[in-house]
Amino acid sequence: MGSRRRVIRRDGRSWLAAASALLCVSAALSAPFTSPGVAQADAAGKGGDYVPVSAVLLDTRSGVGGVTGTRxxxxxxxxxxLGVGGVPASNVSxxxxxxxxxxxxxxxxxxxFPDGATRPVGASLNVSAGQTLSNSAVVQVGTNGKLAVHNSAGSTHVKLDVQGYFTTSTGSTGAGFVPIKHTYIVDTNVGQGTTAGTIASGASRTATLTGSAIPPGASALVANIRVTGATTAGTLTIAPTNEAGTARQVNYLAGSTHEIMTVKLPSDGQVTLTNSGSAVHVVIATYGYFGxxxxxxxxxxxxxAVRLANFYNGGGTSIPSGGRASFRIGGAFGLPTLGIAAAAVNVTVAAPTASGSLQVLPGDALYPPDMISRAHAIYFTAGQTARSYFVVxxxxxxAxxxxxxxxGTVQILADLQGWFADPLPTVAIEQNTPTSVLQTQPSGTAAGTIEYAYTDNLGRVRVGHQTxxxxxxxVQWTTISGNDAFTGRPGLYQPTGKPMEVVTQNIDSNIWRSAQTATGSASWNPWTSLGGSMPSPPLAAxxxxGTSVLFSIEDGRIWHYRSGDSSPTWKILTTTPWYSYSTFDKLTVARIDSGLRMAATTDDGVLHTAVYYPDGTLSDFTDxxxxxxxxxxxxxxxxYRTRVVGRSTDGSVVTKLQNLDGTWPSGWDTVGTLTAVGTPAAILDPVLGRTAIVVRGVDNEVYRVFETAQGSGAWGDWARVNPDVSDPAVTDPTVAPFAGANGQSWMIVFRNANDATRVYERQVVPTGLRTATPAAEFTAHTLPIPPA
Structure with missing residues (x-):
């Protein structure tokens, strides 16, 4: 039944065996994640464009900024x-x-940090006694338009310069960030981008920054400027050559010093390098520019500032030689899982036992040596005290x-200051999505309420409360979406001992969640965005x-969000497309003894199954x-044997039942001759003890079929749920078990073209009448109409 593709696990690349000596130190295990709140995915009009300016906000030597003397x-x-030196008084993020x-x-x-705000745990600059050093940072401004600078020890003069600002909304000024691979554009050692040879004390040299890596017309460069060979401390100034503009200055020490900053690009792409210390070599590398x-x-x-990890001062294990620390921010801290171009991170290096460098690499995979050698590097010397380096x-x-x-070993801190968001389109409102139905957990002897949830064709999330x-x-209907718009089928679930929750997808592509104010209540708490930026609605289990897990598929990869974690985040569960021959398209989850059974359809129609264990790990997939x-x-x-039911590409309903030994048969069984549309729904009928399958036919009528006997795997005839009156559906049917005054039963729920919710309640008939005719199988109901 169609071609089969093999799913390759993430660690299946052949060269990884040779790289197994590289030790991966998990950042997530060394320190708990801390959430700064939800940051929305990018969209038109959200701004974040960069405008280079040059302004000195504070210099305690001269009194600029209103403060004189050491701090x-x-x-x-x-x-x-704000409102100083070219920085506007508003529209600054x-x-x-x-x-x-x-x-x-x-x-x-x-x-x-922003004046008036709580000082973050991460420092912007670490420096030793007697040194003069700088570091860059992305920082928000306080509500009073001010920044605050805190000094932790000793006394020091402080200088604070503005390199540029980011806008709050898209306008006619500024430009977005474009990441590129780490590229050297100037190197006086070999004459790249300028003439070869050291720059003498007091001398200047012209260097060209634009070319093959940086296009002409780019407004600014994110540059890693490294000064080497210095015998004394000094400064290197980088200024546009043929036009007035922003100048940048690197304070360097004897030996090797580097700093990452933004450099304004003049129209001809040329800058003048002026050296005020001993003769030095200069190397300029880049990994992105502003357009x-x-x-x-x-x-x-x-x-x-968010502490990503702490491998410093007892906060975690030092990173050994050849070791690595990976930081996944996609899906974490309310960020989207995709559309993140780059991250602004402050990396503090401390207590290295040998001189060397750290390489900053994209992704969280193991890399071959040639890729590591070409990566952006942070340089340090043995025994240095803590020093901070700004990294994009x-x-x-x-990740x-x-x-x-x-x-040798090295200790680091990593603090996330912000991220660059690629534009993401809004998600279209899916039409005629199915309704979710779930009965709340009983309260004592009282049966639980029944809750219905669906997203209508205008994007409103409507919840029905059947007391x-x-x-x-x-049934009482409540529209809980307010002025927000959502899409797709909402997920209803109830963690043990807690109120019911609903989760769905906002048209901004993020996953949102709400919960009843109390179990069985008709009122709901405000929505919370869980981030994610998924292209499809979530699945809840x-x-x-008793803890819940959310699943979603993005770009063929399965992601999970575990509510039981101390700081829940979206994390990749399966391989990425560039490690596999297949990508997942649809997902179904059911609880079994060892965890959750997952059934995932690949993009070519092949079904795979795996077990999601309680600790969040995943078994191998079975084809x-x-x-x-x-x-x-x-x-x-x-x-805990599982039956899967699906629809083949020719419209036939097909099924497969797991063997008693846990294996799966090779073939699929076709259920009758009905041609179906949409997704079949299946349930074990508590009245007959037989499997029932419900589906929408090509005529939009809802049909059902039962096993001929318990566990037979043989099927009777398809029949309309309502054999007497036409009752067409515009949504796929949902089946749900419930308990009422007459015991266990189940229902079929769908909506018609008038957006009316139709419920067919399975009749609990006396034992001797369990061969009842289709007309006696179900009782039809129309739920009250939701308010406009």
Whole structure:
């Protein structure tokens, strides 16, 4: 039944065996994630464009910024940031700043943060006594238009410069960020981009920054400027050559110093390098630039600094030589799973036992040596105290990795300051999606309420609350979406001992969740965005321990969101498309003894199954073959044997039942001759003890079929649920078990062309009448109409 493709596991690349000596240190295990709140995926009009400017906000040596004299230990200095030196008084989401410590009397840390806000745990700059060093940072401005600078130890002069600002909305100024692979554009050692040879003390040299890597017309460059061979401390100034513009300055120490900053690009792409210290070599590398207009590139989404990981000062294991730490931010902290072009990260390096470098690599895979050698590098010397380095990491795959290329161990801190969001289109509102139905857990002897949820064709999420399981006229409808618009079938689920929850997809592509204010209540709490930026609605399941897991598929990969985790985030569960021959398209989940049975259809119609274990790990996938289109349904029988039911591409309903030994038969069984549309629904009928399958036919009538006997696997004839009156559906049917005054039963739910919800209640008939005719099988109901 169609071709079969093999799914390759993520660690299946042949060269990985040779790289197995590389130790991966999990950042998630070393320190808990902390959430800064939800950051929305990019969309038109959200801004984040960069405008380069040059302004000194604070210099305690000269009194710029209204403060003169060194700043003492534990001091916090506030300085006006908006409306100064080319920075507008409004429409600013964040600033790109350079913070400099000048001659501190003790090793210290300077932290720049919004004035009036809580000071973040991560410092912006770490520096040793007597040094003059700088570092860049992306920082939001306080509501009063000011920034604050905190000095942790000793006394020091402080200088704070603005390199540029990010807009709050898209306008006629600024440009988005375009990441590129790490590329060297200037190297005085070999004469690349300029003439070869050291730049003498007091000398200047012209260098060209645009060319094959950076296109003419780009407005600014994200540059890693490395000064090497210095015998004394000094400064290197980078300024546009033939036009007035922003100048940048690197403070360097004896030996090797590097700093990452933004550099404004003049129209001819040429800058002048001026050296004020000993003769030095200069190397400039880049991994991205800001384009020529606000309609290009990715927009900055600043965050309050988030501690990604702590491998420092007892916070976690040091990273060994050849080891790595991977940081997945896609799907975490409310960020989307895709559409993240790059991340602004402050990396603090401490206590290296050998001189060397860290390599910053895209993704979270193991890399061959040639790729590591070409990656962006952070350089350090043995025994140095903590030093901070601003990094813009390529996270188009949702993650980045720091590799220790030195011969010794090293400790690091990593703090996320913001991310660059690629434009993501809004998700279309899917029409005529099925209704979800679930009965709440009983309260004592009282039967639980029945809850209905669907998204109408306008994007409104409507929840029906049936207080009496036997009275369909008791349903109260509430539109809980407010002015937001959603799409797809909502998921209803109830974690053990908690109120029921609903989860669905906003048209901004993020996954949103709400919960009843109390179990069985008709009122719901406000929505919370879980991020994710998925192209399809989520699927919800409750594990045996009562905790919930959400699943979704993005770009062929299965993602999961575990509510039982201390800080839940979206994480990849399966291979990425570039590691596999197949990508997943649809997913179904059912609870079994060992976890959750997953049935995933690939893009070529082949069904695969795996077990999702309670700890969040996944078994290997088993190929069930087939030529299945759309989603499937599953039934779990006693003994935890699973039956899958789907629709073949020719419209026939097909099924496969797991063998007693846990294996699966090679063939599929066809259920009768009915041609179906949409996804079949299946249930174990508590009245007959036989499997029932319900589906919509090509005439849009709803049909059902039963097994001829319990466990027979043989099927009777398809018949309309209502054999007497035409009752066409515009949605696929849903089946749901429930308990009422007469015991266990089940229902079929669908909506018609008038958006009316139709319910066919399975009749609980006396034992001797269980061969009842179709007319006696179901009782039809129309639920009250929701308010307009």
């Amino acid at each position: 003492g230990a534990g001091s916090t200095t506030a300085v006006t940031a 964040a600033l790109m700043v350079e913070i400099t410590a000048i001659g501190p009397t003790a090793s210290t840390a300077l932290t720049v 020529s207009s606000a309609s290009t590139g990715a927009g900055m989404r600043p965050l309050s 990491a390529d996270v188009r795959s949702g 980045f990795t720091i590799h220790n290329g030195s011969e 009496d399981p036997d009275n369909y006229g008791s 409750v594990q045996a321990d 069930l073959g087939g030529n299945v289109t759309g989603s499937t349904s599953m039934i779990v029988y006693p003994g």
